[in-house]
Amino acid sequence: MNERPPGxxxxxxxxxxxxxxIGxxxxxxxxxxxxxxFFREQTRGHAVVMGRKQWESLPDRVRPLPGRRNIVLTRDTGYEAPGAEIVPTxxxxxxxxxxxxxxxxGGGQVYAQAIDLADELVVTMIDDVYQVDVRAPEIGEGWTLVAREPGTGWTTAANGMRYAVERYAVERYAAERHERTGA
Ligand SMILES: NC(=O)c1ccc[n+]([C@@H]2O[C@H](COP(=O)([O-])OP(=O)(O)OC[C@H]3O[C@@H](n4cnc5c(N)ncnc54)[C@H](OP(=O)(O)O)[C@@H]3O)[C@@H](O)[C@H]2O)c1
Known part of the structure; x- marks a missing residue:
């Protein structure tokens, strides 16, 4: 059972x-x-944890992702990922x-394993359907949509794609707040 260390x-x-x-x-x-x-701006200065396949999908010029501590999951004990820390679990x-x-x-395997441990989901919703072989985890009942940018409708990208950014907070915060404050 995985747990988030305190803090x-x-x-x-x-x-x-x-x-x-997603892929x-x-x-x-x-x-x-x-x-x-947007991804660069959100993650800059922080650790980023990814699966081996997501690491391999990064273009050479941004592998490791600059300005971030790169941590790569693989069960292959001989794997080399220059500029990243390798972890087996x-x-x-x-x-x-x-x-x-x-x-x-990401990618899909790692999202699926980590979603029950996360505090926040930041999801860019794209208003189209693509041919894919990897899917996002389900955003289940334990999550509350706390923000959407733009509020309604979509932002149109320079290439015409329409998207919106949604933020979800995990509901255990509500339970923790209740225990602390009775609210
Ligand atoms: N749309 C998006 O925002 C987004 C974001 C990220 C990725 N993606 C896409 O997602 C796809 C990749 O996702 P994926 O699901 O195929 O692969 P992935 O999650 O990136 O990587 C899977 C690999 O990670 C390692 N791994 C996973 N869980 C582990 C664990 N608990 N302990 C140790 N190692 C573990 C294993 O590596 P070994 O086989 O080496 O043991 C496994 O084969 C790509 O198409 C990528 O472009 C999309």
Whole structure:
């Protein structure tokens, strides 16, 4: 059972299409520069935890992702990822970021394992459906939509794609607040 070390804040960030697709053939199914810039801005200065396949999908010029502590999950004990820390389990990845603010950045396998441990989800919703072979985790009942940008409707990218950024907070905060304050 994985647990978040005390004081650790864990976010997950991804972009998905209208049917929950996130990846195709080891890459993103779309090209949305505005979202790549948003991802950079959100994660800059923090640790980023990713699966080996997501690491391999990064273009050479941004591998390791600059200005961030890169942590790569693999069960392959001989794997080399220059510029990144290699860890064999999610639990060890979480120990490495104890007390820090860290982001889970995919891909599908890692999102699915980490969603029950996360504090916040930052999800770019893309108003289209693509051919995919990897899907986002389900945002289940334990999550509350706390913000959407823009509030209603969509932002239109320079290439015409329409998207919106949604933020979800985990409901255990509500329970913790209730225990603390009785509110
Ligand atoms: N749309 C988005 O925002 C977004 C974001 C990120 C990624 N993606 C896409 O997602 C796809 C990649 O996702 P994926 O699900 O195929 O692969 P992934 O999650 O990136 O990587 C899977 C690999 O990570 C390692 N791993 C996973 N869980 C582990 C654990 N608990 N302990 C140790 N190692 C573990 C294993 O590596 P070994 O096989 O080496 O043991 C496994 O094969 C790509 O298409 C990528 O473009 C999309």
């Amino acid at each position: 650790t804040w864990l976010g997950m960030i991804w972009a998905q299409d209208a049917a929950g697709g 195709m053939g080891g890459d993103l199914p779309w090209h949305l520069p505005e979202d790549l810039a 999610l639990a060890e990845a979480l120990e490495r970021v104890a007390g820090e603010r860290a982001w889970i950045i």
